Amino acid sequence: MTSTINYDEKIPNNVGLSSDRRLQRALEGWQPKFMNWWSEMGPTLEAHDVYLRTAVAVGRAGWAHFDHVKPDEYRWGIFLAERDSDRRIAFGEHKGEPVWQQVPGEYRADLQRLIVIQGDTEPASVEQQRHLGLTAPSLYDLRNLFQVNVEEGRHLWAMVYLLHAYFGKEGREQAEDLLLRNSGNPDSPRILGAFNEETADWLAFYMFTYFTDRDGKYQLGTLKESAFDPLSRTCEFMLKEEAHHMFVGTTGVDRVVMRSAQLIREHDTLEIGPHGGVPLDVIQKYINFHYSVSLDLFGSETSTNAANYYTAGLKGRWQETRRDDDHRLTEDSAFLARPRADGTWVTEELSALVTLNLDLRGEYLADCRTGVRRWNRILEEAGISYRFALPHPGFNRSVGVHGGFAITPDGEIIDERVWRHLEHKWLPTSSDLAFVRSLMQPVHEPGKIASWVAPPINGINGKPFDYEYVHLA
Ligand SMILES: [Fe+2]
Ligand SMILES: [Fe+2]
Numbered sequence: 001m002t003s004t005i006n007y008d009e010k011i012p013n014n015v016g017l018s019s020d021r022r023l024q025r026a027l028e029g030w031q032p033k034f035m036n037w038w039s040e041m042g043p044t045l046e047a048h049d050v051y052l053r054t055a056v057a058v059g060r061a062g063w064a065h066f067d068h069v070k071p072d073e074y075r076w077g078i079f080l081a082e083r084d085s086d087r088r089i090a091f092g093e094h095k096g097e098p099v100w101q102q103v104p105g106e107y108r109a110d111l112q113r114l115i116v117i118q119g120d121t122e123p124a125s126v127e128q129q130r131h132l133g134l135t136a137p138s139l140y141d142l143r144n145l146f147q148v149n150v151e152e153g154r155h156l157w158a159m160v161y162l163l164h165a166y167f168g169k170e171g172r173e174q175a176e177d178l179l180l181r182n183s184g185n186p187d188s189p190r191i192l193g194a195f196n197e198e199t200a201d202w203l204a205f206y207m208f209t210y211f212t213d214r215d216g217k218y219q220l221g222t223l224k225e226s227a228f229d230p231l232s233r234t235c236e237f238m239l240k241e242e243a244h245h246m247f248v249g250t251t252g253v254d255r256v257v258m259r260s261a262q263l264i265r266e267h268d269t270l271e272i273g274p275h276g277g278v279p280l281d282v283i284q285k286y287i288n289f290h291y292s293v294s295l296d297l298f299g300s301e302t303s304t305n306a307a308n309y310y311t312a313g314l315k316g317r318w319q320e321t322r323r324d325d326d327h328r329l330t331e332d333s334a335f336l337a338r339p340r341a342d343g344t345w346v347t348e349e350l351s352a353l354v355t356l357n358l359d360l361r362g363e364y365l366a367d368c369r370t371g372v373r374r375w376n377r378i379l380e381e382a383g384i385s386y387r388f389a390l391p392h393p394g395f396n397r398s399v400g401v402h403g404g405f406a407i408t409p410d411g412e413i414i415d416e417r418v419w420r421h422l423e424h425k426w427l428p429t430s431s432d433l434a435f436v437r438s439l440m441q442p443v444h445e446p447g448k449i450a451s452w453v454a455p456p457i458n459g460i461n462g463k464p465f466d467y468e469y470v471h472l473a
Pocket of ligand 1: 122151152155216238242
């Protein structure tokens with residue numbers, strides 16, 4: 001195990017693949033299927049080359065190399081964070097024991113399931129975003145889209161490696177299926193709901209990379225704590241790449257808000273649609289939608305599966321080792337607010353173990369608030385009194401205790417019929433979507449940018465905004 005990555009092999013890796021011929025052959029058999037998937041389901045816009053980063057090492061310093069690369073020739077590979085030979089299990093009934101280098105028989109099915117669910121989201125997002133290149137607002141944004149897409153492809157590789165290396169024939173079959181399910185496909189959809197929604201425009205892309213990639217960050221954070229060490233190390237390295245995806249989201253929404261604020265000031269009206277900007281209330285509706293579907297990804301607030309995964313050591317809490325408690329949680333409790341049919345809320349005290357999904361959601365929610373604060377600061381600095389807000393966690397939910405209830409962004413439980421009358425105020429309507437769509441005119445010239453978004457403050461890897469990030473085919 002080295003911290004540098006071998007690019008001489010067919011599959012770049014730092015897992016010593018060449019010393020395991022069987023595994024190497026199996027993965028080399030999967031590789032052309034992945035390439036097929038990429039050409040059929042990956043980006044529809046043909047680029048001659050894109051200024052992309054490629055991982056060259058997994059250590060702390062200087063892990064990435066930037067160069068113009070043809071996306072089809074990107075070197076997808078298998079990179080695990082360095083192994084800590086003293087690492088011990090940090091939580092659950094095996095707390096204090098050495099971490100596992102192999103999959104214990106009794107946890108095989110559960111671990112495989114966790115890896116498949118994580119793996120399924122990675123190619124799904126590439127499928128959801130495949131047409132966006134055609135309407136990119138600038139070459140800088142187009143480059144970021146390609147970067148996110150190739151790395152999600154690599155995250156699929158990361159999960160497929162685990163399936164191939166540790167789960168035998170069943171793992172190999174699951175690896176094939178990860179390429180057969182497709183986002184939004186009525187016959188074989190992706191496993192999780194949010195990954196079957198189309199990312200139809202660039203505002204949705206920024207929201208997705210802000211809210212949904214951030215869900216991914218928290219899920220990976222729990223798997224990074226896993227007692228199954230190869231999974232932990234895989235996730236640790238994926239998190240490194242994910243940081244850029246969320247940066248694209250955070251700064252993407254920043255730039256939309258900045259441009260809208262500019263147009264509001266310039267024309268002295270909130271109705272900036274006719275001036276080529278996205279009105280603030282439409283941005284708020286996008287926030288409401290993407291935040292609420294991302295909350296569904298955390299699963300049900302009460303979950304015995306989550307409790308079992310924790311006790312077994314398969315999946316920890318966010319920043320498990322920094323928590324100041326016994327890391328077993330058998331004596332602890334947590335509170336859950338539950339909507340009732342009479343329109344009131346009741347607070348229940350439950351075992352901390354069955355509410356671990358709620359715990360993770362709480363960490364995520366706090367993180368999402370920081371985005372809203374920064375977007376509001378942009379408005380404040382522009383002297384605009386409008387403020388964005390995250391809706392109540394019960395708003396527009398299908399999964400968990402809120403499913404089946406109609407709950408307003410303020411947390412009021414209302415009648416289903418009333419909801420249908422008011423929904424258009426809270427979620428993007430078909431005319432909002434069509435309007436945002438109409439703004440999505442491609443700008444593929446270096447240094448130029450679309451009307452509805454401000455240019456970035458900094459370019460990528462020290463390059464200026466007008467750098468030729470992409471050469472189109
Ligand atoms: Fe990912
Ligand atoms: Fe991502």
